Amino acid sequence: MKNALKYVLVLLLIILADQGSKLWVYGHMELGPNGHIKLFGNLFKLTYVLNYGMAFGIQLGFKYGKLCITLVRIAASMYIALHIIRAVARSAPRMWIWGWILVLGGAIGNGIDSVLYGVYLDNAPFDAPMKWFHGQVIDMIHLDFWSGIMPSWVPIWGGQEACVLPIFNIADVSIFLGLLFIFCYCKQVDAYEKKHKVPDMVV
Template sequence: MKNQIVKYFLISVLIILIDQAVKLLVYYNMDMGTKGQILIFGDWFKLHYLTNPGMAFGMKLNFEYGKLILTVFRIGAMIAIGYYLYTLIKSRANSGFLVCIALILGGAIGNLVDSIFYGIWFDNAPYDAPSAWFHGQVIDMFYIDIWEGYLPDWIPGLGGDYMALWPVFNIADAAIFVAICFIIIFQKRYFKKEEEVNTNEFETQHS
């Protein structure tokens, strides 16, 4: 059992290390924005260095300690996910599901490192942040440009705005996204054991 615990938590550690390594490479070797953009596959997949001050898709809590609250929430979520993974391993859950949770944990910690430390290490906290600690901005770099342009004027609220259809993301985001997709696609397989246990208990009670 100990080896199983180590194995799945090592997956999380691997995601964190890869995520941070890529972010460091981008930080030290790329110019921010369009100036430093690197095309990979035509115009639709490129490396585009930017920083994300808040949550996913650039959203943020617009008050002085909003980012601090978000970071503290992420710490709590990281601890909860880590404990959940541990209990799943102990209960011998489906290995595919365990890998998914390990990916989510690694991705959560990967972005948490940015939020806690990058304001100090890279001095990238917003100018109006009350403290550099816990106010670091997350580094993003992968840009899948499915479509970008100005929205038609007739769209309520967004008409005339410039918008990119796909956000810029990083390894941590990708790990979380892929894990969630696999959980949705293979949910019947991942939760089959639990469903069988519930079915057997129901049949025993009514036999």
């Protein structure tokens, strides 16, 4: 029970940190590259941008594509939460559980943007079929190793202004670190499964 409480508290901290940073950016920064705030020269700065699609701005090219993305985020978050509950009940390796906590916190953070921001921050695109479930995710962490106009032959981003690393947010960082944890501790989980004969521990 004590460990379960720790997981819940860290999960809430991730969500609060993510949402707090996004709302601060929304209230204090100008949208677009001209309103950036330099933290470490041009290399590390805050740039307020909106992402209507998935990771790297990838979108589904039909009217209700965003709705599908949002519903998948919700379903994935629910499944991961159930998976974590089962893993905690079975006393699975802690670092592996922490990895899934990080992934869940990031998924919920970006899911909140998709579900609510179109209504409460009015940031759904003008041509969106509805505001609910069509909110745009707020990104701001900008590691600017290189930026410029992509060649026209590059799929999806050809002819558009882009940078080497996409602009991201705390939720994205949490998901990345969580997946890294999960990958690093897969062998521990395999050993746990063999020892305790649990065939369906890993998703």
